Amino acid sequence: MPVSPGQGGNSSSPTIAVLHAVDRPPALAEHACGAELRFATDDTLADTLPGCDALFVWDFTSDAVRGAWPAADTMRWVHTASAGVDRLIFPGLVDSDVTLTNSRGVFDTPMAEYVLGVVLAFAKDLPQTLRLQDRREWRHRETEGIAGRCAVVVGSGPIGRAIARLLTAAGLQVRLVGRRPADGVHGIDELDALLPEADFLVLAAPLTDRTRGLLDAAALGLLKPTARVVNVGRGALVVQSDLVDALAAGRIAGAALDVFETEPLPADSPLWGMPNVIVSPHMSGDTVGWRDALVELFADNLARYRAGTPLRNVVDKARGYVTGNTGGSA
Incomplete structure (x- = not known):
């Protein structure tokens, strides 16, 4: 069963699945500091998730996580590069102990x-x-x-x-x-x-x-x-x-x-x-540098995850949004 940060798994050197479409997150490897990155698209996500500690949903327009979720056998943390989390509020994730964080503050x-x-x-x-x-x-x-x-x-x-x-x-x-x-x-x-x-x-x-x-x-x-x-x-x-x-x-x-x-x-x-x-084509929050800001927020949370300290922007999965300033400023 998936577990939350601080319960088993490998926090010091995690394995992270990264769901992307055409473009990958810029300079993500530089921020990963030795974490294993497994890049996946919609059609390969289910094969990529087994053994992963975390999932970075870079392609936040994708619906692939729901279908691939049964393969997430060691998942502890999911982070999405969006403020909205409605695509991730499905029973398998909501009912699990997996922590969900979003990109509140960037947009x-x-x-x-x-x-x-x-x-x-x-x-x-x-x-x-x-x-x-x-x-x-x-x-x-x-x-x-x-x-x-x-x-x-x-x-x-x-x-x-x-x-x-x-x-x-x-x-x-x-x-x-x-x-x-x-x-x-x-x-x-x-x-x-x-x-x-x-x-x-x-x-x-x-x-x-x-x-x-x-x-x-x-x-x-x-x-x-x-x-x-x-x-x-x-x-x-x-x-x-x-x-x-x-x-x-x-x-x-x-x-x-x-x-x-x-x-x-x-x-x-x-x-x-x-x-x-x-x-306008879903671009109201996308100003020059927004992709870098999203990666930097994820990198900050990754450092917190590895240190075992509270994550930023923890989503209340029952409500579907972040409540309060959990885990630091956003």
Whole structure:
């Protein structure tokens, strides 16, 4: 049976499986300090896992871990190069003693900057400006201000809080929504009452049973016609067909979407051609140097693992996210 750090296995010289797609983690061998690295892709992971102490999920878009998990006979620790862990929350891992950690802290500021960027793009009508420029068409318009507007940010973790700080600094009135009420945070049960206030609804929550399909036709119906939706969390937070219907009917004014139910977004999706929609390919947190930052975080946790000290970003597997500042700063 898999065991957690500090219980058997080899912490001083661990064997680590690394799940990757085309690109491998940069300079990982330099950070491994003698640990044995076994690189695997989706089709070779099950053959690679036996005898491994740890798994570094570099390809965090892969679903291969679930199928290969029965082969993880000595696994003690799984780390993912993402903030979301929904692809790893399956019974075999959740019910085991294996410790799961994520890459919380790497994406907070970049994603907050992305959200501020699309809020400004909508308010200043930048997509239309670029379309008119392509046609060499001079058309004067009035645009909107953002100072004093209301942003409802769903997700009170580090990413949501970074978004709230940046939007507040830009002059917006921010309502931060979390799983339960806390100081400065509204509980998720208050969301329906907050939606009619929102000029911008920002989704930055983890994907859990509670948040799946959170923005459906009923919730969209509570938004005002001038509201815009920004999703940087997970595609499944939104019932995409309901969102398409609301956009097409003009029941909301627009959407900026970085995540989708199916990725890559299919070429025949109506979202591509909607003038009030900004589509980006799951890149809101990916700024220059992000891959190096992910490897450095893993390397720090690897040093902690080998020393037998608490790991950073330990996920509460029952909840599906990190609770508190476990194991040091993130």
